[in-house]
Amino acid sequence: xxxxxxAEGREVDLTAMLCLAPSVLYVIVMFVYPFLHGVYxxxxxxxxxxxxxxxxxxxxSDEWQYGTIWITFSIAxxxxxxxVSTALFLAYGMxxxxxxxxxxxxxxxxxxxxxxxxLSIGIQGFYGSRGWFNQILLGSGLLSEPLQLxxxxxxxxxxxxxxxxxxxxxxLLGYISGIDPTLEKSARTLGAGxxxxxxxxxxxxxxxxIAIAVALVFVMSFAVFPSAILLGQPxxxxxxxxxxxxxxxxxxxxxxxxxxxxxxMGLCQLAGLLLIVLLRQRMVTAPTMGVGKR
Amino acid sequence: MTQxxxxxxxxxxxxxxxxxxxxDFALExxxxxxxxxxxxxxxxxxxxxxxxxxxxxxxxxxxWIDEQRMDHLPTxxxxxxxxxxNYALFPHMTxxxxxxxxxxxxxxxxxxxxxxxxQMLALVQLPDFADRYPAQLSGGQQQRVAIARALVLQPRxxxxxxxxSNLDAKLRIEMRAEIKRLHASxxxxxxxxxxxxxxxxxxxxxxVVMRDGIVMQAGPPDAIYNRPNNLFVADFMGFRNFxxxxxxxxxxxxxxxxxxxxxxxxxxxxxxxEPATAAIRPExxxxxxxxxxxxxxxxxxxxxxxxxxxxxxxxxxxxxxSLWVHTPAPLAPGETVSVTLPPDKVIFLPGTPQMxx
Numbered sequence: 236x237x238x239x240x241x242a243e244g245r246e247v248d249l250t251a252m253l254c255l256a257p258s259v260l261y262v263i264v265m266f267v268y269p270f271l272h273g274v275y276x277x278x279x280x281x282x283x284x285x286x287x288x289x290x291x292x293x294x295x296s297d298e299w300q301y302g303t304i305w306i307t308f309s310i311a312x313x314x315x316x317x318x319v320s321t322a323l324f325l326a327y328g329m330x331x332x333x334x335x336x337x338x339x340x341x342x343x344x345x346x347x348x349x350x351x352x353x354l355s356i357g358i359q360g361f362y363g364s365r366g367w368f369n370q371i372l373l374g375s376g377l378l379s380e381p382l383q384l385x386x387x388x389x390x391x392x393x394x395x396x397x398x399x400x401x402x403x404x405x406x407l408l409g410y411i412s413g414i415d416p417t418l419e420k421s422a423r424t425l426g427a428g429x430x431x432x433x434x435x436x437x438x439x440x441x442x443x444x445i446a447i448a449v450a451l452v453f454v455m456s457f458a459v460f461p462s463a464i465l466l467g468q469p470x471x472x473x474x475x476x477x478x479x480x481x482x483x484x485x486x487x488x489x490x491x492x493x494x495x496x497x498x499x500m501g502l503c504q505l506a507g508l509l510l511i512v513l514l515r516q517r518m519v520t521a522p523t524m525g526v527g528k529r
Numbered sequence: 530m531t532q533x534x535x536x537x538x539x540x541x542x543x544x545x546x547x548x549x550x551x552x553d554f555a556l557e558x559x560x561x562x563x564x565x566x567x568x569x570x571x572x573x574x575x576x577x578x579x580x581x582x583x584x585x586x587x588x589x590x591x592x593w594i595d596e597q598r599m600d601h602l603p604t605x606x607x608x609x610x611x612x613x614x615n616y617a618l619f620p621h622m623t624x625x626x627x628x629x630x631x632x633x634x635x636x637x638x639x640x641x642x643x644x645x646x647x648q649m650l651a652l653v654q655l656p657d658f659a660d661r662y663p664a665q666l667s668g669g670q671q672q673r674v675a676i677a678r679a680l681v682l683q684p685r686x687x688x689x690x691x692x693x694s695n696l697d698a699k700l701r702i703e704m705r706a707e708i709k710r711l712h713a714s715x716x717x718x719x720x721x722x723x724x725x726x727x728x729x730x731x732x733x734x735x736x737v738v739m740r741d742g743i744v745m746q747a748g749p750p751d752a753i754y755n756r757p758n759n760l761f762v763a764d765f766m767g768f769r770n771f772x773x774x775x776x777x778x779x780x781x782x783x784x785x786x787x788x789x790x791x792x793x794x795x796x797x798x799x800x801x802x803e804p805a806t807a808a809i810r811p812e813x814x815x816x817x818x819x820x821x822x823x824x825x826x827x828x829x830x831x832x833x834x835x836x837x838x839x840x841x842x843x844x845x846x847x848x849x850x851s852l853w854v855h856t857p858a859p860l861a862p863g864e865t866v867s868v869t870l871p872p873d874k875v876i877f878l879p880g881t882p883q884m885x886x
Contacts (some may be wrong), residue, residue, distance in 0.1 A: 421675075422605075424609060424688075
């Protein structure tokens with residue numbers, strides 16, 4: 236009996252392995268190998284033979300280069316905070332469903348289907364110094380000079396917001412509407428007002444979803460490239476780390492240095508993720524999350 | 530320990546778009562009664578309870594407790610306890626945290642909170658479960674915690690929305706006794722919603738049978754059980770055999786097929802020639818060899834099912850109508866038997882099943 240059960244267990248394991256194989260292969264071919272190759276490349280500078288950290292040393296001794304880390308964080312962190320808090324606010328308000336929910340959701344999600352380039356042109360046209368937004372404010376006398384909303388830091392954040400908000404909003408809406416609505420009802424019968432319901436009941440249950448949203452938006456924002464070029468100042472204020480890597484790779488044709496920058500970028504993203512994971516662990520006390528979901 | 534209420538009365542109309550879910554549904558409860566709203570799903574009973582709790586806004590109506598109008602207050606200011614079908618315990622808090630939640634919101638001193646939670650856990654017979662999380666409890670234990678969480682605030686009114694429906698049959702009977710015990714010992718007013726007639730009969734002082742947002746009959750359990758005053762309530766209360774017809778000159782019911790003349794009770798309000806239906810429960814039908822007493826009929830046994838305590842048989846009568854019978858004697862399919870419908874067990878109801886009462 237035991238033997239048979241063990242045999243059955245092994246059989247199931249084998250099936251599971253077989254099913255897993257394509258995805259494992261995919262991860263190896265599409266992620267692990269390129270990543271390791273990049274690390275290897277970064278350790279073999281073009282002007283030297285053998286392995287060395289010369290590229291890393293060069294990066295961290297040149298302010299024009301290492302300054303991109305700060306620039307990128309200064310774009311990614313505010314973007315993440317704005318996107319997640321706006322999405323959370325709206326998704327929480329819509330958790331019980333609203334009238335014309337599908338129409339509203341479609342409008343909110345539409346920007347995703349447009350692509351970055353079209354979106355950037357749209358933002359230039361609308362928020363640019365001679366765009367409608369400024370024209371209206373100038374025409375109505377609210378402003379005497381146009382607001383500079385594009386070709387700077389703000390423009391990049393604005394563009395990233397439009398790209399990432401829909402994803403983040405849909406994800407949080409799905410997560411929040413999965414939380415049993417009777418939890419909220421029972422909290423109210425116990426004397427909790429809407430703020431207490433949010434803080435003591437809903438927020439702890441939403442925390443895992445919010446953490447995932449923060450992580451995704453942060454990582455995507457950190458890799459910002461087209462928006463930083465199209466709506467920022469790619470040679471100055473919005474020269475992000477991705478642009479730095481691109482310059483090395485395709486203007487100086489120094490793949491090794493470019494790889495080193497890419498590895499540094501990856502480590503920065505990893506550091507951000509680690510921080511999010513630590514914060515989430517501190518926030519969540521229950522041993523089994525997801526039990527609030529039906 | 531609970532400050533009890535003297536009277537509770539409400540009147541609710543609820544419309545969702547054009548659909549009227551509750552049509553001027555009114556109820557008055559005096560003192561520490563246990564009132565049950567009983568009806569099939571979709572009859573509006575849960576909606577009514579949620580409106581009383583303030584969780585759903587009413588389209589029209591009012592709610593009074595001891596001459597204080599409550600329907601303009603938000604849920605959190607009403608101070609009613611509520612127990613839900615799916616327990617609705619906060620999964621991220623321990624049992625202690627769940628029960629202490631309401632007391633913490635009232636900013637009670639820590640020592641008092643600890644003592645009152647301890648008392649509640651003793652009351653619901655879970656003294657050693659304070660540190661567990663809801664996911665580590667069985668359904669019955671979770672529902673006990675949910676009841677403790679509502680009762681710790683000493684509400685004047687406890688609302689229970691099908692609290693036993695998610696439990697298995699054995700646990701349901703245990704918890705039913707538990708709820709009855711708590712109600713008797715704490716002396717608070719309860720409004721209980723269920724679709725289960727046994728629960729309603731065993732727990733309640735007063736039952737309100739509802740259909741489509743309308744009260745079909747209200748009264749004490751024995752009146753609802755023994756003297757349903759319409760076909761819907763009779764059907765819901767386990768009368769399975771219905772014979773449509775009209776009242777004859779001698780007060781008997783002449784069946785529409787002409788084959789049966791039945792004696793029964795409850796025809797006082799029915800005049801001669803009025804359409805009426807005679808009803809009897811399967812367990813009240815007697816299978817008899819001799820022909821004593823009234824309402825003697827014969828039928829051929831079609832199907833026999835063994836139920837443990839007795840058998841359920843379906844008889845085909847001469848006029849081709851069927852009769853459900855519960856009898857301890859095993860009947861053989863195909864055999865012809867004679868049965869008695871004791872006149873004191875046969876009730877006459879106005880209308881016929883074809884006419885919606």
